Amino acid sequence: ALIGARAGEARSFSVRGEQGMLSGVPEHLSSRWGSDIKEELLASPLVTRTLTDVLVEVRAPRFVHYVSIDVEGLELEVLQGLDLARFEVGAFTIEHNFQEPLRSDIRRHLEAHGYVHVLALAHDDCYLHPRVLEAVRGRWAWQRARRGGVSRRVGFGGVVESETLG
Numbered sequence: 001a002l003i004g005a006r007a008g009e010a011r012s013f014s015v016r017g018e019q020g021m022l023s024g025v026p027e028h029l030s031s032r033w034g035s036d037i038k039e040e041l042l043a044s045p046l047v048t049r050t051l052t053d054v055l056v057e058v059r060a061p062r063f064v065h066y067v068s069i070d071v072e073g074l075e076l077e078v079l080q081g082l083d084l085a086r087f088e089v090g091a092f093t094i095e096h097n098f099q100e101p102l103r104s105d106i107r108r109h110l111e112a113h114g115y116v117h118v119l120a121l122a123h124d125d126c127y128l129h130p131r132v133l134e135a136v137r138g139r140w141a142w143q144r145a146r147r148g149g150v151s152r153r154v155g156f157g158g159v160v161e162s163e164t165l166g
C-alpha cells in the first residue's frame with residue numbers, strides 16, 4: 001500500500017536503482033537523490049491509503065508502542081494520515097535527512113499533538129508520547145532513590161543529569 005495523508009489519491013510509485021534499492025514517489029525521490037539513480041525498474045500507479053486505515057484494517061490496539069517512518073520524503077504525509085486522537089503511539093523515530101522545512105514541519109505536527117522531541121539520531125528524530133516520557137522519568141527517579149538519592153546518567157539529547165535527592 002502507498003500510505004499518504006488522504007485515502008483514494010492516485011499517485012505514481014517507482015522502484016529504481018540496482019536491484020530495486022530505492023522506491024517511492026518519483027518527485028520525492030528526485031528531490032532527494034537527483035539524477036544519481038537513473039535506472040527505473042518499475043513504475044506503477046497506486047491509490048493511497050492512510051496509516052489510520054491500515055491500523056483499523058489490521059485491528060491494531062489503540063496504543064501502538066513504536067512506529068518508525070522512513071519513506072523518502074513523505075514522512076509528514078504519512079503522519080498527517082494518522083489520527084492521533086484515535087491511535088496513541090508511545091515512540092516514533094522519523095527520518096528527516098536534514099531536509100527543511102520537512103524536519104521542522106514534522107516536529108510542529110507532533111508537538112501540536114503533545115509529543116516531545118527527545119533525541120536526534122543521525123538522519124532520524126525521536127519523539128515520545130507524554131505519558132511514556134513521564135513513565136521513563138518516574139523510573140529514573142525510582143532508580144535514583146534506590147541508590148541513595150544520587151544519580152548520574154545520560155538523559156535524552158545527551159544531557160548529563162547529576163542530581164542528589166533532598
